[in-house]
Amino acid sequence: xxxxxAPMPPYEEIRRINVTTRHAGVAPGYLFMSPQSILEPAAPxxxxxxxxxxxxxxxxxxxxxxxxxxxxVQQYRGEPVLTWWQGEATRTGAGTGTCYIADTSYRVIAAxxxxxxxxxxxxxxxxxxxxxxxxxxxxxxxxDLSPVGGREDGLILDSVIEEIDIATGEVLLHWSGxxxxxxxxxDLPVQMAGEGPWDHLHVNAIxxxxxxxxxxxxxxxxxxxxxxxxxxxxxxxxxxxxxxxxLGVGARLNWPHDAQPVGDGVHRVFDNGANIGMEGYESRxxxxxxxxxxxxxxxVRQITHPEHLSSxxxxxxxxxxxxxxxxxxxxxxxxxxxxxxxxxxxxxTTPDGPGWTTYxxxxxxxxxxxxxxxxxxxxxxxxxxxxxxxxxxxxxxLLAGPAEDALQEAEVVDWDGFDTAVKLPESLRxxxxxxxxxxxxxxxIEMSPVAPVDR
Numbered sequence: 001x002x003x004x005x006a007p008m009p010p011y012e013e014i015r016r017i018n019v020t021t022r023h024a025g026v027a028p029g030y031l032f033m034s035p036q037s038i039l040e041p042a043a044p045x046x047x048x049x050x051x052x053x054x055x056x057x058x059x060x061x062x063x064x065x066x067x068x069x070x071x072x073v074q075q076y077r078g079e080p081v082l083t084w085w086q087g088e089a090t091r092t093g094a095g096t097g098t099c100y101i102a103d104t105s106y107r108v109i110a111a112x113x114x115x116x117x118x119x120x121x122x123x124x125x126x127x128x129x130x131x132x133x134x135x136x137x138x139x140x141x142x143x144d145l146s147p148v149g150g151r152e153d154g155l156i157l158d159s160v161i162e163e164i165d166i167a168t169g170e171v172l173l174h175w176s177g178x179x180x181x182x183x184x185x186x187d188l189p190v191q192m193a194g195e196g197p198w199d200h201l202h203v204n205a206i207x208x209x210x211x212x213x214x215x216x217x218x219x220x221x222x223x224x225x226x227x228x229x230x231x232x233x234x235x236x237x238x239x240x241x242x243x244x245x246x247l248g249v250g251a252r253l254n255w256p257h258d259a260q261p262v263g264d265g266v267h268r269v270f271d272n273g274a275n276i277g278m279e280g281y282e283s284r285x286x287x288x289x290x291x292x293x294x295x296x297x298x299x300v301r302q303i304t305h306p307e308h309l310s311s312x313x314x315x316x317x318x319x320x321x322x323x324x325x326x327x328x329x330x331x332x333x334x335x336x337x338x339x340x341x342x343x344x345x346x347x348x349t350t351p352d353g354p355g356w357t358t359y360x361x362x363x364x365x366x367x368x369x370x371x372x373x374x375x376x377x378x379x380x381x382x383x384x385x386x387x388x389x390x391x392x393x394x395x396x397x398l399l400a401g402p403a404e405d406a407l408q409e410a411e412v413v414d415w416d417g418f419d420t421a422v423k424l425p426e427s428l429r430x431x432x433x434x435x436x437x438x439x440x441x442x443x444x445i446e447m448s449p450v451a452p453v454d455r
Contacts, residue, residue, distance in 0.1 A: 027324050097121075311329045
């Protein structure tokens with residue numbers, strides 16, 4: 001396995017979101033995301049947790065040329081864990097990498113790949129209450145593409161779904177899109193692939209429905225498919241020219257992402273409305289009901305951004321416990337939270353610079369405590385209080401003195417990210433310092449070892 005981390009960059013170099021709107025009513029929790037730009041591969045990349053001011057709580061740098069996606073909190077064996085995908089990505093939107101599970105101390109406790117040690121794709125990592133993980137893989141395979149105007153000796157990029165037992169690695173379900181969905185259902189012309197493999201489905205999300213069966217989103221056929229979890233049989237299709245459900249007004253999907261069942265046959269979908277080269281068509285979050293008994297898909301409601309954003313790639317939508325909806329607008333470069341009646345409560349832009357987006361974004365509560373204590377880093381006239389991933393820190397107390405047994409309080413400052421700067425006392429030219437993390441009541445949480453000062 002390749003190295004999974006890179007040296008920690010200076011805090012100032014970590015790319016951060018820019019919060020532009022923050023009103024009362026926003027749901028509690030941190031933002032989980034992975035700002036990335038394939039146009040700036042040398043910039044620091046990695047999974048990130050931030051607060052509502054965009055200040056970074058945790059960052060895990062990945063090696064240059066790698067990226068991370070799908071950073072979120074899930075449950076494994078009854079405990080909260082942090083999960084993400086990490087690996088290499090291509091300009092076609094596929095990824096080859098590994099899915100990671102870490103505990104609340106950020107120690108990796110599992111690394112998952114597809115059966116046969118095949119790489120996992122960047123689009124999905126969903127843990128289930130069965131102790132399993134649902135993964136997507138994009139696997140190039142020889143395939144006769146002549147029925148859709150391609151080469152007889154062509155290649156297809158097969159969207160594969162697997163359910164993996166996390167503890168044993170056993171593959172419990174293997175579903176091949178190339179074997180299950182006819183080539184003619186794709187809305188992506190085979191000629192778009194050129195000499196490369198044709199990505200006829202581009203599965204980008206998996207959800208578990210009320211009946212424990214699976215619902216998947218396929219961008220290139222502009223459809224949702226419900227699969228029997230045991231056999232992989234397609235139970236219904238919503239969208240595309242092959243829909244088994246009649247599409248009511250407003251139920252048509254256009255290059256969608258991230259469909260998730262929310263109960264009573266309703267599915268929440270980030271509907272891009274556009275593909276690459278089709279920018280300008282408005283994106284939306286839409287709730288659709290799959291009424292299988294009556295054979296119809298109906299529009300329930302939708303959310304659009306007041307600025308009529310158009311996202312040709314990426315995107316996500318999350319239902320929050322207080323009824324709000326968090327939306328990641330993909331290539332449009334925005335993160336928004338809406339109240340149940342559609343009021344915009346929170347808005348942020350992805351980091352400045354060419355091509356910066358985040359594939360998905362989640363808002364979740366999380367209590368992280370690193371396995372190591374904080375550190376005090378003397379940097380010229382400053383001390384940097386660094387504790388990467390510690391939540392619940394409201395402030396820092398700087399202790400300074402000529403020796404460890406002669407330390408006195410020198411300064412107390414508010415927390416300002418996992419790397420918070422505190423000014424050194426002018427009078428301290430040589431000696432030692434340490435920093436102490438404080439909670440919201442000003443009570444100490446943990447302190448650092450001492451660090452020498454020599455100015």
